[in-house]
Every structure is written in structure tokens, then in C-alpha cells.
Amino acid sequence: MSAHELLHDMLLIRTFEQHLIKRRDHGFQLFSSGEEAVSVGLCSVLNRDDQLLCSGRAIGPALARGLEPGLVLAELLGKVAGPCRGRAGRGHMALPAQGFFGAHAVVGGNLTIAAGVALAMQSEGNQNLVACMFGDGACGAGALHETLNIAALWHLPLLLVCNNNQYSVSTPRAAALAPQKLSDLAVPFGMPALTVDGMDVTAVRDATREFSDHIRAGKGPAFLECISYRFTPHSTSARESRPTAEIEAIQALCPIVRLSSQMLMDGEISQADLDQMKKDVNAAVQAASVFAEAAAFPDPAEVLHDIV
Amino acid sequence: MTLSDETAAATKIFFREAIIRALQEEMQADPKLTLLGQDIGAFGGSYREFDGLFDAFGAERVRDMPVAEAAMVGIGVGAAAAGMRTLVSITYMDFLMLALDPLVNYAAKLRFKTAGQLRAPVVVKTTAGAKGQGVAHSQCIEAWLMAVPGLKVVAPSTPADAYGLLKTALREEGPVVYIDHKRLFPTAGHVPVKAACIPFGQALHVRSGSDVTLVSFSYMMTPTLQAAERLNAQGVSCDVIDLRSLAPLDMATICTSVKKTGVMVTVEEGQLTCGVGSEISFRLREMLDGVKIARIGAVAAPVSSNRVLEAASLPDADKIVTCVLTLLNGKGG
Structure with missing residues (x-):
């Protein structure tokens, strides 16, 4: 994926979320703004037949995986045009036919599921991999230890991607987790593990590529920690717990500004092309909004569909 | 349905043998069916209810697992959702509490929440009941599970029902909890000679x-x-x-x-x-x-x-x- 595409995909997530938060009907959301580089860098390396699983912070991962913004917005707003007919929302959105096995809003809940998906892929004997994104909060959960152990034991084609945004709601990483570096958690299991700057999309992409080669060669799982910063509170209903000075400092680390500045400096993109890209992304989000607004809410009778 | 219908052309076997027979037949019929559990491989299961399956189907389809119930069920569910069919053996029902997240929060809701895009054809086979093993090896928590939309729960009392219900469980499209009882393993009973499933929901x-x-x-x-x-x-x-x-x-x-x-x-x-x-x-x-x-x-x-x-x-x-x-x-x- 070119730098243009990386930039475009990050801009799309940011613009999409900026549109969503302005809507009165936005509902309960967890945003990926500030953390775009993690999903975009990761997804830039995934193949069509790979699968991505993520936490309930799913908007960034879903858009980075290439789901149509209109479908995503429809799902978030509870419309039947969403891939899960609006039943899953942000926390459980999925489109496995496009390589997005889906979100699961229980912290750490998707880790063991992802290992199972990886087992199914391994049993099919293909070169595909499963990537599972989770937050630093999930690193305190037993499910991670159980998954690391079995994935290593069985050489599962599983890439564990810790999006370490450094807070579980209000609890700082240092107050919740003893290890200084979360990638150290994977080391005793004998798998390659690395911590990278999650605000640098090319660093995330390059590390993902290295690990994806390792996994596709049948050498088993890998663990990638990406240090990131969220620009907004934990969720649309959570109080901001971080000091203003910290939030201001975080804004200066914006992965979109970082990449676009670099590209402008290197002459990879002109200011005019960058402005045009922003316009195009805005137009795409507007189109998504029109699509989602036109879609219907489910009939109440649907509450009993697809149960058993 | 009456008892006499079910005892026609039957052979007398032990409860654990009925389980083995159902697993063997279904594993032969469905190459995607994989068993996951503790001590189910060469050891043959705590109650020898997996005897012979490891030799017949190999270590990839009869997988011994570490003591990690949440991962056992989670991996079984994830693999099932991704196209396999799995049976996860949780030795005692008390330990199923460690694995309720993937079973209740994920598997039971998967078909609904994805609007039918994904299903989890997984059977969690476990053993309930008291037989001298104490406060955390004796419980019967089937009623908890009955309260979960999306889960099916069966609990046979005879080898014939163990055989027929387990076969049905292994053909379901969603999660099933199949419950044995410690005191039933040594019992014997008549099981039909001809392969047959027993439908769920029929007392x-x-x-x-x-x-x-x-x-x-x-x-x-x-x-x-x-x-x-x-x-x-x-x-x-x-x-x-x-x-x-x-x-x-x-x-x-x-x-x-x-x-x-x-x-x-x-x-x-x-x-x-x-x-x-x-x-x-x-x-x-x-x-x-x-x-x-x-x-x-x-x-x-x-x-x-x-x-x-x-x-x-x-x-x-x-x-x-x-x-x-x-x-x-x-x-x-």
C-alpha cells in the first residue's frame, strides 16, 4: 500500500468519526481518532483472505479493513443496511466475507476466538493469517496468557496486535500492568515480539509485514505492541480523566499530520493533492451519511430472528 | 415417543461406549469435526469416554489441551465459526464457569449479532453431578444455561439417549451444551444397532x-x-x-x-x-x-x-x- 493510500485511509477514519460525533443520533461509541495508524498500518499488510478481529473500538479497524463507510455508518446507527442489519453496532460489527471477522466488546474476549479462527485456517493448510487487535486493558486478562500459550504450542497463524493507548478507561497502563513493555508478555512463549511507535503508520506497516512473513511461512504466532494515544475520552459516555496538558501534547503526535508533513516535505504529495484528498474523503463520508440515513430501522419482529 | 420404539434391534453397551460410538460415527461422517479437551487424547478421557478416538483419528482431530477452559471453549467456538465443527470437553461442569464468556457472550449470540453471517456449530460436552468430589466438582448448573437465548442444552440419562442426543448435537448449526453425569458412566443400556439421531425438544x-x-x-x-x-x-x-x-x-x-x-x-x-x-x-x-x-x-x-x-x-x-x-x-x- 502506498503512502497516499495509508494517508487516505487514516483521513477517512478521522473524518468519519468527526462526522459521527456531530450527529445527535450517534449513540454509544468508542472512537479510534488518534489511533488510526495502528489499524491502517496493520490492514495495509493483510490479504483479502486474512481475517481481522478487534475489540469494541471497532470503527478504525472496520474502515481500515476496507468496509464501505456507508455500511459501517448504517451499522452504527442501527440500520438494516449495516452488515449485521444494525444488530451488532460498534461493539460487534462483522463482515467476514470481506475479511472482517468482527469486533467483540468484551475486553480480551476476541483473543481466544481469534486463535480458533487461526486453527480453522491452519487446518485448511493455506497461507492466510488471523490478526487480532486488542487494547492494553486486555493484557491483564487471563485470556491473553491462555491464547499466547496455545497459539505458540500449535504454531497458529495468529498475529496479536496490542493497540496500547495506555489507558483502560481511566486507569493508566502503569497502574494496571506490571510489565513495562507489553510485548515482553509474549517473549517467554518463544514468539517474535516487538514494540513500535503506533503513531507512525509506516512503522506499524513494516513491523506487521515482517511478522506476517514469519506467520505465513508457518513459523507460528507473533506479538506486536503499538504505542498509541487516543484523542478522545474512552467512549462517548466516559468522562475525560487525562490532564489538559497531556491531551494537548497528544494532539501534537497526530499520525495523519505526521505522515502528510513528511510526504509534503519529501515531495510525495503536493498541498493541492492533499487538499483534494481531504475533499474526496469528506465527500465519501457525506455519501455514507446519505446512504445510512436513507436506510430503515429493523422491524421490531426482527428481535427474534437468528437466535437458534 | 415411547420406550419400546427405541429398544427395537438394540445392543447393550455402557454409557461411555455410547458416547464413543456417537463421536466415532460423526467424526467419520464429517472430516471437519475436531475434538478439544484435557486428557482426551491417548489417555482416552477421564471416564474413558474418548477411548480409541485418538488412535482412529490422530492428534490433529483429537486435541489434548492445557488446563485453560476459557481458551478451550473460545478456540472451539472460533474454529467452529470459521468453518470447522468442534466438540470441547470440559471435564466437570463446575469448570465451565471459567469458559462462560466465549460460550455465552460470543457463541450464543453469534448468529443473531451477525445477522446470520456466522454461526458456531460447537458442542460443549461436560459432566455434572455429585460423586464424592466436593464443592467445586459436583455442581449442576444447567438451569443457568437454559436462561441463555441461543444455547441448546441436553442431558441424557441412558446410553441410548447419550448416543442419539450427542449425534444430534454434532449436527446442530449453533452451540449446544451436552451434559453427562459422573454416576451414569458405569451404567449400561440398550442402544439401537442402526445409527439414529434423537431430536432435541422431545421428552x-x-x-x-x-x-x-x-x-x-x-x-x-x-x-x-x-x-x-x-x-x-x-x-x-x-x-x-x-x-x-x-x-x-x-x-x-x-x-x-x-x-x-x-x-x-x-x-x-x-x-x-x-x-x-x-x-x-x-x-x-x-x-x-x-x-x-x-x-x-x-x-x-x-x-x-x-x-x-x-x-x-x-x-x-x-x-x-x-x-x-x-x-x-x-x-x-
């Missing part, structure tokens, strides 16, 4: 009577049938129903029986509060008026490994006989 009418309907399942069918025999000697004729399937529940069979007897007693080994009997009783009250009802279950206490205390906590034939006679004499209901 078995195992004894005909006119005075009282006894409803039970799993190992509690043993004291229930003993009680029915003793009550018969005292002139009380019992209609006995083996539920076999807890979710879905076959209320029609229960209702037909109670219309005849007007009296129902439920017998379970789990807790009475929000239990299987409570659920059946209330549903029955919604269907029939003027019925006398009583429930029998474990007392509200942990199940001790102390054999005096274990026996004191659980239903037995004496307690069932006493309960029925009290109810019929007008002191209950």
Missing part, C-alpha cells in the same frame, strides 16, 4: 401412570424411577417423563401427562432457586389450571465431599416418595 415418556407425573432428567432419573416403583407398591401410580432436552423444553409431553394426573413433581440435582423445576412449573401453570405441583432439588448448600453431607444435600428415592405422598395428601401444591 421421553418412560413409565405410564395415572396419579402423579414425575419429571426428571440425567442421573436423577434413577432415584425417580426407584421412587415410582415404591410408590406403585403403595398404590400410587406414577407417569414418569425423562426430559432429555432442557432447552428446548418439551412442555407438550409434560402437559399431556399432567392433564391426566393433575399432579406434577419435578426432580433435579441442581438448585431449586431459578431451577429447571421452577421453570417447568411456571410454564405449566400458564398452560393448565388447578394443578398440584412440587419441586425437589439440592438443598441450598454447597455439595460436600463428605459422604454424609453430600447425601444430605441431594434428592434420593426416599425424599421423592415423601414429597409425592405429602403432595397427594393435600399438604402441598
Whole structure:
């Protein structure tokens, strides 16, 4: 994926979320703004037949995986045009036919599921991999230890991607987790593990590529920690717990500004092309909004569909 | 369905052998079926209910796992959702509590939440009940699971039902919890020679009577049938129903029986509060008026490994006989 595409995909997530938060009907959301580089860098390396699983912070991962913004917005707003007919929302959105096995809003809940998906892929004997994104909060959960152990034991084609945004709601990483570096958690299991700057999309992409080669060669799982910063509170209903000075400092680390500045400096993109890209992304989000607004809410009778 | 239909052209085997036979047949028929569990490989399972499968199908399809129940069920569910079919063996039902997240929060909701894009054809096979192993190796928590939309729950009492229900479970498109009982493994019974599934949601009418309907399942069918025999000697004729399937529940069979007897007693080994009997009783009250009802279950206490205390906590034939006679004499209901 070119730098243009990386930039475009990050801009799309940011613009999409900026549109969503302005809507009165936005509902309960967890945003990926500030953390775009993690999903975009990761997804830039995934193949069509790979699968991505993520936490309930799913908007960034879903858009980075290439789901149509209109479908995503429809799902978030509870419309039947969403891939899960609006039943899953942000926390459980999925489109496995496009390589997005889906979100699961229980912290750490998707880790063991992802290992199972990886087992199914391994049993099919293909070169595909499963990537599972989770937050630093999930690193305190037993499910991670159980998954690391079995994935290593069985050489599962599983890439564990810790999006370490450094807070579980209000609890700082240092107050919740003893290890200084979360990638150290994977080391005793004998798998390659690395911590990278999650605000640098090319660093995330390059590390993902290295690990994806390792996994596709049948050498088993890998663990990638990406240090990131969220620009907004934990969720649309959570109080901001971080000091203003910290939030201001975080804004200066914006992965979109970082990449676009670099590209402008290197002459990879002109200011005019960058402005045009922003316009195009805005137009795409507007189109998504029109699509989602036109879609219907489910009939109440649907509450009993697809149960058993 | 009556008992005689099921015993035609049958062979007598042990309960654990019925499980092996069902697994063997279904693994042969479906190359995607993989078993996951602790000590199920060369060891053959804690109750030897997996004997021979490792030799027949190999280590990839009969996978020994570390002691990690959440990951065992999570991996079983994830693999099933991604196109395999899995059976996860959780040695004791008490340990299933460690794995409720992938089962309840993920598998049971998967079809609904993805609008049918994904399903999890996974069977969680576990063993419930008391047999001297104490407070965290004895529990019957099937009623918790019955309350989860999207889960099916079955609990056979005979080798024939173990065989037929497990085969059905292994062909379902969504998650099933299949429950054995420790005291059933050494029992033997007739199983049809011809391969056959038993549909979920069909209770078995195992004894005909006119005075009282006894409803039970799993190992509690043993004291229930003993009680029915003793009550018969005292002139009380019992209609006995083996539920076999807890979710879905076959209320029609229960209702037909109670219309005849007007009296129902439920017998379970789990807790009475929000239990299987409570659920059946209330549903029955919604269907029939003027019925006398009583429930029998474990007392509200942990199940001790102390054999005096274990026996004191659980239903037995004496307690069932006493309960029925009290109810019929007008002191209950």
C-alpha cells in the first residue's frame, strides 16, 4: 500500500468519526481518532483472505479493513443496511466475507476466538493469517496468557496486535500492568515480539509485514505492541480523566499530520493533492451519511430472528 | 415417543461406549469435526469416554489441551465459526464457569449479532453431578444455561439417549451444551444397532401412570424411577417423563401427562432457586389450571465431599416418595 493510500485511509477514519460525533443520533461509541495508524498500518499488510478481529473500538479497524463507510455508518446507527442489519453496532460489527471477522466488546474476549479462527485456517493448510487487535486493558486478562500459550504450542497463524493507548478507561497502563513493555508478555512463549511507535503508520506497516512473513511461512504466532494515544475520552459516555496538558501534547503526535508533513516535505504529495484528498474523503463520508440515513430501522419482529 | 420404539434391534453397551460410538460415527461422517479437551487424547478421557478416538483419528482431530477452559471453549467456538465443527470437553461442569464468556457472550449470540453471517456449530460436552468430589466438582448448573437465548442444552440419562442426543448435537448449526453425569458412566443400556439421531425438544415418556407425573432428567432419573416403583407398591401410580432436552423444553409431553394426573413433581440435582423445576412449573401453570405441583432439588448448600453431607444435600428415592405422598395428601401444591 502506498503512502497516499495509508494517508487516505487514516483521513477517512478521522473524518468519519468527526462526522459521527456531530450527529445527535450517534449513540454509544468508542472512537479510534488518534489511533488510526495502528489499524491502517496493520490492514495495509493483510490479504483479502486474512481475517481481522478487534475489540469494541471497532470503527478504525472496520474502515481500515476496507468496509464501505456507508455500511459501517448504517451499522452504527442501527440500520438494516449495516452488515449485521444494525444488530451488532460498534461493539460487534462483522463482515467476514470481506475479511472482517468482527469486533467483540468484551475486553480480551476476541483473543481466544481469534486463535480458533487461526486453527480453522491452519487446518485448511493455506497461507492466510488471523490478526487480532486488542487494547492494553486486555493484557491483564487471563485470556491473553491462555491464547499466547496455545497459539505458540500449535504454531497458529495468529498475529496479536496490542493497540496500547495506555489507558483502560481511566486507569493508566502503569497502574494496571506490571510489565513495562507489553510485548515482553509474549517473549517467554518463544514468539517474535516487538514494540513500535503506533503513531507512525509506516512503522506499524513494516513491523506487521515482517511478522506476517514469519506467520505465513508457518513459523507460528507473533506479538506486536503499538504505542498509541487516543484523542478522545474512552467512549462517548466516559468522562475525560487525562490532564489538559497531556491531551494537548497528544494532539501534537497526530499520525495523519505526521505522515502528510513528511510526504509534503519529501515531495510525495503536493498541498493541492492533499487538499483534494481531504475533499474526496469528506465527500465519501457525506455519501455514507446519505446512504445510512436513507436506510430503515429493523422491524421490531426482527428481535427474534437468528437466535437458534 | 415411547420406550419400546427405541429398544427395537438394540445392543447393550455402557454409557461411555455410547458416547464413543456417537463421536466415532460423526467424526467419520464429517472430516471437519475436531475434538478439544484435557486428557482426551491417548489417555482416552477421564471416564474413558474418548477411548480409541485418538488412535482412529490422530492428534490433529483429537486435541489434548492445557488446563485453560476459557481458551478451550473460545478456540472451539472460533474454529467452529470459521468453518470447522468442534466438540470441547470440559471435564466437570463446575469448570465451565471459567469458559462462560466465549460460550455465552460470543457463541450464543453469534448468529443473531451477525445477522446470520456466522454461526458456531460447537458442542460443549461436560459432566455434572455429585460423586464424592466436593464443592467445586459436583455442581449442576444447567438451569443457568437454559436462561441463555441461543444455547441448546441436553442431558441424557441412558446410553441410548447419550448416543442419539450427542449425534444430534454434532449436527446442530449453533452451540449446544451436552451434559453427562459422573454416576451414569458405569451404567449400561440398550442402544439401537442402526445409527439414529434423537431430536432435541422431545421428552421421553418412560413409565405410564395415572396419579402423579414425575419429571426428571440425567442421573436423577434413577432415584425417580426407584421412587415410582415404591410408590406403585403403595398404590400410587406414577407417569414418569425423562426430559432429555432442557432447552428446548418439551412442555407438550409434560402437559399431556399432567392433564391426566393433575399432579406434577419435578426432580433435579441442581438448585431449586431459578431451577429447571421452577421453570417447568411456571410454564405449566400458564398452560393448565388447578394443578398440584412440587419441586425437589439440592438443598441450598454447597455439595460436600463428605459422604454424609453430600447425601444430605441431594434428592434420593426416599425424599421423592415423601414429597409425592405429602403432595397427594393435600399438604402441598
